Amino acid sequence: EPEVTQTPSHQVTQMGQEVILRCVPISNHLYFYWYRQILGQKVEFLVSFYNNEISEKSEIFDDQFSVERPDGSNFTLKIRSTKLEDSAMYFCASSQMASGGRGETQYFGPGTRLLVL
């Protein structure tokens, strides 16, 4: 069964450093998402991406964050200058179509645990 994969599974970085989290969405999916979950808190939406551009973003997704689909398979989240409060699990998700009224499902990857020291 196809699944979303993410690398690395764990990342430790120093405050102020740049990190890139990588995701390989399910191959025939067109919509891509990043969510994050700070330890003990809710899963929070960061950004959605379609047709090589951001379609939605939350307040969390500020200028320190960027997303890219550098090739036909990868989808990346870059944090330009990490802060302590960026420590969280980051989940990538993908869906075949927009999760709109047709009830399209988002499938999530296993996550990358980011620790900023």
Place this chain on the structure above:
Amino acid sequence: DAKTTQPPSMDCAEGRAANLPCNHSTISGNEYVYWYRQIHSQGPQYIIHGLKNNETNEMASLIITEDRKSSTLILPHATLRDTAVYYCIVRVVSTGNQFYFGTGTSLTVIP
């Protein structure tokens, strides 16, 4: 924000049916009800979704009331591996494609 209400925790005996309720009294006519679960800190796992009819798949059944203001996820024969946080999500159409995850129900399956 999340438009659903779920009990914070529930227990279920292994082998018995687990019935997880969810209230979504402000649901709109074209909004689907989705259920996901999260085992430990793994990625949310899709379980089932529905609009107004009851749905069943290999994992669970979803019962939606006629007025669509509440639903119940049923795990017919709970196992220890079903211990997880279960999220009932109603996607708010006006906010686009994002899912709002609330605090969910922490289900513990007891041997």
